[in-house]
Amino acid sequence: MKMGRMVNFGVIVVAIMSMVGMATAKGTVHHVVGGDRGWDPNSDIKSWSSGRVFRVGDQIWLAYSAAEGLVAELESREEYESCNVSNPIMMYTEGLHTIPLEREGIRYFVSSDSENCKNGLKLHVDVQPKASPSRASPIAQAVVADGPTTPSSSTRFGHNVILSLLLSCVIVVLAY
Template identity: 55%
Template sequence: MRTRQWSVVTAVVLAAAAAVVGGQEHHHVVGGDRGWEVSNDIASWSAARIFSVGDTIWFTYSAAEESIAELGSREEYMSCDLSNPITMYTNGIDKIPLHREGVRYFVSGNLHSCINGLKVPITVQSQAKTRPLLLPLQADAPTAPSASTRLTTGLLRTLLLLFPILFYL
């Protein structure tokens, strides 16, 4: 379990670092902090996100217990038909670039988990159709730097300090 926690932490740190430095590309850790697991509400997580061409999704899970299958059709996705996957992912931390528009179907490679809802369709939009990551806020009068500005600066500093440590663990 401890290895899984470090896997999720590592993926979140890498995704956050890439998001801070990466410009228009966004990195999404599927399922957020909890990653890819049956008890996580993956559908709600994905509904709150916009995926664009050029983005990357990351799957984090226990490779001893799970795997990811990318399926070719909605029918296969709905029925958890694992007989003809496009790709199987089994590393425990999988980086998947989103290169083109359309819907991609990801399900648990464990049939029982898939039937219990561990699956997610990812609808990839062109970059022109997406909204910006941060919407501008309106203020009534000039204000001091916001907490989000301090958070972004603090996050970047923290990531730069922690990044070398992750490789020594």
């Protein structure tokens, strides 16, 4: 990857993380996969995901360079472990995706580039039930959330506005 593209990609990830922090609704966690590096062959996705709790209602954000491979969602642990992307449930191709975690269960995501996948560019997400309000802790949410802490409700932006801003940033950066 060229240095200029890497810097531009870094700018996108930082912008996403900042907007995610502003857009986080109470009780919902937006997980930017890979943190600062995003979905990247140099990210340690396994370390990033260890200890994280993914719950129904949360979202995962994938930010990646299509030049490094696409992201495939797979159906089984066997496909995940062997990096077999011959029959994906979904192929994410655009470089930026928000994936809502709508129900309990395990979801499997891998790089479509078999070398990157075999080198650890993959993620399994065990989606837990939604936390009850009495068990939800603002401190615990701040620990697992990526980006800055959530501002007061008067400064939150709507989901569609954030997505529009993100897409605008991506288009500008890619055009550059």
